[in-house]
Amino acid sequence: MKKILFYVLLLVMILSGCSKNKSKTPEIIYNDSAFIKIIVKEVSDTLEIQTNFCSIFPFRSCYYKTKVITEPGVYFISYKMTKPELVHFKIDKKFDALLQPADTFVIETGIRKDDSGQPKTFFMINDIFYDYYQTKFNQFGYYTFTDENIPASDYLMKSEITRQEYDKAASLLDKGVADNIEFLDENKTKLPDWFYGLEKSNIIYSAAYMKIMLAYRMNFDFHNIKLDLNIKFDNPEARLSSIYYYTISQYLFYHYCMTDSRQEGINRGIYLLTKTERAADSLLSRELYNYYITCSISDLYVIFCHSKADILRTDSLIKSSDYRLSDDQIRFINDEKESAIKTGNIKFSLNSGDKATGFYLKDEKDSLHRLSDYRGKNIYLHFWATWCQPCIKEIPAINELYAKTSTKQLVIINICLDDNRDKWKEIIKRENMKGINLICKGNWEKSLKEKYFIEELPHYTLVDTAGLIIKNNTDRPGNVITEISQLLDNK
Known part of the structure; x- marks a missing residue:
């Protein structure tokens, strides 16, 4: 009840x-x-x-x-x-x-x-806030300084500006700030104190953000000269303002990170986080820092993670760092991570029925082979390397599997993931390795490791006649013979 x-x-x-x-x-x-x-x-x-x-x-x-x-x-x-x-x-x-x-x-x-x-x-x-914003829009033609029709918008539309243009635009922004705050003060008695503080912060930090963008268009030397924005960095009164945090993040980016563009992908994301986090920790009080770092970590997952490897690297960074996150903050980050995995269709394994990733690799005679060349046959993919002793010890079991299935519709493709061609040929000859022998070159090693989620060698994958995964990371050849024989007998 x-x-x-x-x-x-x-x-x-x-x-x-x-x-x-x-x-x-x-x-x-x-x-x-x-x-x-x-x-x-x-x-x-x-x-x-x-x-x-x-x-x-x-x-x-x-x-x-x-x-x-x-x-x-x-x-x-x-x-x-x-x-x-x-x-x-x-x-x-x-x-x-x-x-x-x-x-x-x-x-x-x-x-x-x-x-x-x-x-x-x-x-x-x-709603009192709705009334305030409609009155503001009627007077100024915009709700915030991040809208289109703001003061200095003409200068922000340019890819490059002069110092004189920067000064003119900054002057327009300063006047806009004064006008907006005057309007806010006129309506102060109708508004809660917290909203007054939030709106004032939004006005001030929006203009500061625009000045950063204008300075960038002026080719300002952020690395060697501090841009004077006339703002408080550690400002508890602005703790509810998104543009406050975003302005801080952009200020730190341009002053500490912009000159180093060598990093890409998740490497760049981690570089940006670690560089700006240290600066934020020195600038912000604990409450502001906690929110800043929580959102920055969630951004790392959402913006920079595009693969399982990216997710795991970010997980490792968080575990090895003392960010002093609360349970609610950890839960928020985990929710954002799960959203990034779902939105980006990031997989942590290949499932039965997934399409097997193709390849374009050479054999001992330099003839090129594609996975699609073997459509209509079941395929046992064997990933190995010349430096991998367990792989070499497994070759007799590969040969035994080949002998027991050679008269049936099964193709064994041995893919060497390193590019030591001489040693590869030597091992094939010495071990009399049966099946189709291919070797990776260029980016194929990295690509196939990522696409087939290869974390250790040897690695085996069973593919059906339509090029779909039957089982990734399947059993080793000595243990899979019965399963494969049953599969082939049922065809």
């Missing part, structure tokens, strides 16, 4: 759109979402509600969510976020609204016919 009562109360809370007390200062919440409750009162035509959320810290691609509504009812959209963020809407017209994690933003909307009988979209929002 208690359990039923709990779920009833939970449902009532969701359906009533329990909004937080707007005056209460929000906390950073690592593992929650902001909710949009859409109350559709009447629909005389199809109603489309478009939303999108672009997080700059942690840095993520924009997420787009749309509701197409054909009948009255209550509908929900949610976005994962850790602190108050602006979300873009389009319901007949475009607007921005501030959402908070563990809170519900309520819109009443619908379509009704006007006096001429034409369908007309309407919506109502009772």
Whole structure:
């Protein structure tokens, strides 16, 4: 009975759109979402509600969510976020609204016919932050300094600018900051103190970020000269501001990392993290540093990890570093890692039915072979190396498997993963290695190790007649004969 009562109360809370007390200062919440409750009162035509959320810290691609509504009812959209963020809407017209994690933003909307009988979209929002941002947009033509129609936008559109142009653009930004803060002060009595602090931080640090971008276009010597942004780096009052953290990250990048472009992929990601983390640790107080490093680590997974090897390297970095993360922070990072694995379709093994990765390798006579050349036959791939003593000891078992299956539809392909051609030929001759013998050259060793998830040698993979994986990292030849014989007898 208690359990039923709990779920009833939970449902009532969701359906009533329990909004937080707007005056209460929000906390950073690592593992929650902001909710949009859409109350559709009447629909005389199809109603489309478009939303999108672009997080700059942690840095993520924009997420787009749309509701197409054909009948009255209550509908929900949610976005994962850790602190108050602006979300873009389009319901007949475009607007921005501030959402908070563990809170519900309520819109009443619908379509009704006007006096001429034409369908007309309407919506109502009772929210002090929405009112503030609409008034601000009406006065300035933008919501934040990261929008398109900001002061100095003409200079930001250029790939290169002069020092004189930089000074002019910086002057425009400074005036924009003064005008925005004056507007904020005029509305201060209508707003909670925490929002006033957040909005003021957004204004100041947005302009600072734009100055960094302008300095880059001016070919500013970040490495040897400190760019004077006239901002506080360790600023607890800005702890809820995404642009604050992003400005810090960009400042550290341009001053400590930009000159070294030799690193690529995950190597570059780890390089950027380790260089900027040390600087951030010296600049920021513990609470600000904790959020900064948590998001930076999650960015490393999401932006730079594209393979199992990348994920494992990042895992190893975190385990070997004393970041002093809380349980909530670790959970947040792990959730982001799982999202990166899913979104990037990163595999940790080859599954039955996966397509076997092809190759283009030479045999002893320099004839080229493709995996697709053997379509229609079952294939036993044997990965080995000339330096691998266990591999060489396994060759008699390969020859025995060949002898027992040579009259059937099985092809044994022995792929040497190193490029010591002379030693490779010597071993083939000495051991009388049966099957098709191929050797890697160039990038093939790295590619095949990654694609077949080879962590130790020898490594064996069984492929079917259609070129699909039967089993990766299958049994060694001495143990697989019965399984292969049964497979071939059933064909």
